Amino acid sequence: MIDLIDIILSASFWTAAIRIASPLIFATLGELICERAGVLNLGIEGIMVAGAFAGWMAVYSGLDLWSGVAVAFFVGVCFGLIHSLLTVPFGLSQHVVGLGVTLLATSLTYYAYRLALPEVTTPPKIEAFQPYQVPVLSDIPLIGPALFAQTPLTYLAFALAGVVALVLYRTPLGLALRAAGENPGAVAAQGLSVNGIRMGAVMVGSGLMAVGGAFLTMSAFDSFFFEMVNGRGWICIALVVFGAWKPGKALLGAILFAAFDALQIRMQQTPIGAVIPYQVFLMTPYILSILALVVMSRRAEIPAALMVPWNKGER
Numbered sequence: 001m002i003d004l005i006d007i008i009l010s011a012s013f014w015t016a017a018i019r020i021a022s023p024l025i026f027a028t029l030g031e032l033i034c035e036r037a038g039v040l041n042l043g044i045e046g047i048m049v050a051g052a053f054a055g056w057m058a059v060y061s062g063l064d065l066w067s068g069v070a071v072a073f074f075v076g077v078c079f080g081l082i083h084s085l086l087t088v089p090f091g092l093s094q095h096v097v098g099l100g101v102t103l104l105a106t107s108l109t110y111y112a113y114r115l116a117l118p119e120v121t122t123p124p125k126i127e128a129f130q131p132y133q134v135p136v137l138s139d140i141p142l143i144g145p146a147l148f149a150q151t152p153l154t155y156l157a158f159a160l161a162g163v164v165a166l167v168l169y170r171t172p173l174g175l176a177l178r179a180a181g182e183n184p185g186a187v188a189a190q191g192l193s194v195n196g197i198r199m200g201a202v203m204v205g206s207g208l209m210a211v212g213g214a215f216l217t218m219s220a221f222d223s224f225f226f227e228m229v230n231g232r233g234w235i236c237i238a239l240v241v242f243g244a245w246k247p248g249k250a251l252l253g254a255i256l257f258a259a260f261d262a263l264q265i266r267m268q269q270t271p272i273g274a275v276i277p278y279q280v281f282l283m284t285p286y287i288l289s290i291l292a293l294v295v296m297s298r299r300a301e302i303p304a305a306l307m308v309p310w311n312k313g314e315r
Contacts, residue, residue: 007266014146016265018154019220021258023048025157026212027236028243028250029164030076030205035240036168037201038181038305039087042098044209045233046105047079049226051210053109056217056224057116059126069153069214076210079105080203088198091309102233110226123223129153153211153219158251160208165247177201181303184310194310209233235289242293244300256292260285 007013027048034041055072059065079101086097117124132155134148168174176197179187184194212232217224235257243250264281 007263009142011142011145013262013266014142014259015149016262017255017259018146018150019258020261021254022150022154022157023212023215023220024232024236024239024254024258025161025251026215027209027233028239028254029160029247030208030212031236032240032243032245032247032250033164033177033205033208034202035306036181036245036303037177037198038184038303038308038310039084039198039202040094040098040307041080041083041101041202041205041209042095042237043079043083043101043105043206044098044236045229045231046102046109047076047206047209048213048216048229048233050079050105050109051076051213052217052228053113053213053224054210055214056126057112059218060124065127065129065218068218069211072210072214073207076207077203079210080206081199083206084199084202088195088202088310091311094307106226113224113226123225125222126218128217128222129219151219153215157215161247161251168247178303180310181305184305184308188310198310209236212236235286238289238293241300242289245303253292257285257289260288 027044031041031044051072054075055068058071059068063071082104083097083101086092087094129151131149131151137148138144140148166174168178176187176190176192180194180197180201187194187197213229216228221228236254239250239253239257242253264284267284268281
């Protein structure tokens with residue numbers, strides 16, 4: 001018990017939790033934008049893999065880090081375009097298309113990796129983003145190192161959570177996007193294109209998912225390997241539900257899951273970890289996330305038109 005309290009009250013624990021949460025924040029915001037517009041994007045896992053590779057490969061090829069982020073975003077937008085074309089105007093099953101996009105993105109990434117680096121057995125490294133300490137604020141006990149001594153992409157992730165919330169709830173664009181997922185007929189009655197709004201949302205959301213993947217290769221690590229996404233995409237889908245389709249709550253959900261993950265890593269190094277099999281600790285954040293999801297989802301209000309195709313002329 002004492003070990004647990006010491007871990008939770010340490011600055012290093014919360015620094016690691018915020019770092020682990022950062023790619024989840026990007027991808028969760030992307031999925032939230034898609035679902036708010038009425039489209040479930042199950043391509044998130046593959047898009048994150050593609051974004052991780054695209055950003056890393058761009059930097060390895062000579063571009064600067066921010067250009068690598070832009071390349072990852074563009075790749076995500078391209079996969080979002082494929083997903084949205086098949087699901088929005090053609091009305092194909094969002095479940096099937098999403099899984100197909102995941103398989104397509106993962107397979108193309110593997111092919112591109114082998115094509116670009118055919119003889120490489122160990123992934124080459126790049127010069128990744130380095131932590132930047134915000135003057136004065138980073139000296140605050142506990143909170144300072146956790147929030148103000150992170151890499152620029154972490155700051156960007158938190159800033160985007162505020163931007164997405166502002167756009168969704170304080171702008172005409174956000175109102176139209178939310179209406180597309182709640183009452184698309186009302187959007188069409190205003191002379192706006194439901195399909196256009198939904199496709200744009202899926203493309204932008206997919207771009208953010210890819211940036212979440214790029215965080216892993218350009219901020220958390222400095223190389224690329226295929227297992228690095230490791231189910232984070234599916235966790236982000238759950239986090240959207242946990243957050244009741246609201247950016248602020250989804251942000252807190254990402255931090256909560258990351259804290260569970262950081263905690264299980266440290267618990268393995270305590271005396272308890274010498275007795276309990278490490279697999280139990282690996283399961284812990286997922287079990288706790290499922291329990292939290294069950295509790296929170298009972299009160300969540302699902303967008304009324306989520307996964308409901310829109311045909312022009314219908315009411």
